[in-house]
Amino acid sequence: MATSVLLLVAACGEDGVEPTTGPNAVASSSAVDEDTASSPQRAPAGNPCDGTRGPCEVVASVDVDGDGNTDNVAIELVDGLVSVHVDTGGTVSTASIEDKHILRSDITPSNVFVGAYYITRGQGADIVVDGKFGLGGSELFGVIGWDDGPVVVPAPPVLASEFEDPTAWTVPTEGLRVLVRCPQPGSVGAVTTEGDSSYGTPTPGGAYTETVTSDWANGAWSESDTTRVPGEYTSPNKLAKTGTFECEPVHSAPPAFAPTVSELDPNIVLGGRPPSYSEGYGETTPAKIYFGGSPSGLVSDIVWDSWGGERATGHGNALYVVDSVADAEMMPAEVIAYDISTCNTRRAYSRVQWYFPSMGGHFDPTLGNEVC
Structure with a gap:
């Protein structure tokens, strides 16, 4: 998705005083008048x-919007997203990336936070979060910038x-x-290093380090320089994240805030080993739950209002069956996952139930379906 980033450039006035920039800027003058002072x-x-x-943690204090004031940054894990919340003085704005983490046991809001850096701008920091770590291959990162609100910055080519x-x-x-x-500020260098060989296969031309520099302007990246240095490569003795x-x-450490929804477990999943043709088993916040048999065992378009507590609650659509499935109507349904247990070695909701409030239905824990 293409985005644009607002550049807030501070210029010096005739008296050499740098005026305030950003949404709260006031007119500058060589003398401080009563209106300015107040x-x-x-x-x-x-x-x-x-x-x-x-689960949400405040992870950093840094000027994100470029107005010269310190903002507080938090990360929340919910609904399959890594959401970055920025408080800019009583107003909270949010941008999110998809949560693709594979090993769930290590995932907390604070340890997916990588840092705040001047990437796209010199005034206002970009927030970097990790969208996947745990198993080889590739790491995925999200970079959250600012343009009248937080925006997800596209990757350089x-x-x-x-x-x-x-x-x-x-x-x-x-x-x-x-x-x-x-x-x-306003550029990144992607540094690729290769040794003399890879998995026993010699590297053509031998070891090298190559840097591709990309500049950010007008909401897009453009490659500006590529340099290659032979015979050098980076030691792999680092952690990817x-x-x-x-x-x-x-960034600096944020003020101390009381833990928020710390009792929730974002890593909990629904059920255990899935039966044939089923959907939603072994997932967090599944958008569809299907038992794999009759259409009456399907609830779709689920939006979860909570996840990770003693009960997970959501709402979706399911068939309301009176006499037969053939005559059933699709109706709004409330969905409850509950009874936390260990299913297939993972902490999971072992039972799930949906019902139809418009038809007088209500939650009855004795009527739930076993999914462990």
Whole structure:
């Protein structure tokens, strides 16, 4: 998805004083008048986790919107998304990337946070989060910038996603061969390193380090330079999540906030080993649950209002059967997953039930379907 990023450029006035920039800027003059002196100050940033549904942690304080004031940044894991919430002084804005993590046991809001760096702009930091780590192949990152609100920055062409997602920064991690550097605000350098051989096969031309620099302008990346240095390569003794972005961090630790929805477990799944032709088993926040037999065992278009607590609640559409499936109508249904257990070695909701409030239905834990 193409996005544009607002550049807020500070210029010096005739008296050498740098005026305030951004949405709260006031007119500057060589003398401080009464109106300027009494200009209202922006409210301090608060807790961006307030009102969230999933596990949420405030991970950094940094100027994200480029107005010269410190904002608080939080990460929430819910509904299959890594959501970045930014509190810019009483107003919370959100941007999200898809959560593709494979090994769920290590996933917390704070450990998918990579850092805040000057990537697309010199005023206002970009937030980097990890969208997948755990098993070889490629790491996926999301970069959240700002343009009158948080936006997901598309990947430079050299880091274009192999998953057909233009916003996923795809970094091959076999031996940590690719690094991302920030040579200056508004540009990135994708550094690829190769040894003398790979899996016993000699590298044509021998070992090398190649850097492709891309510049960000008008909402798009353009490659500006490619350099290759022979005979050098980076040691693989790094962790992909923490070693990929070799940029100078600009964030600081946030104020201490009380934990938010800490009792929720975002890694919990629905059920255990799936029967034939079923859907939704072994997933977090599945959009469809199907038992694999009659159409009456299907609920679709599910939107989860909560997940990870003692019960998960959502709403979707299912067939309301009176006499036969052939005569059944599709109607709104409430969905409840509950009875946490261990299913196929994973922590899971072992029972699920849906019912039709418009027809007088209500939740009865004794009537749920066993899915473990």
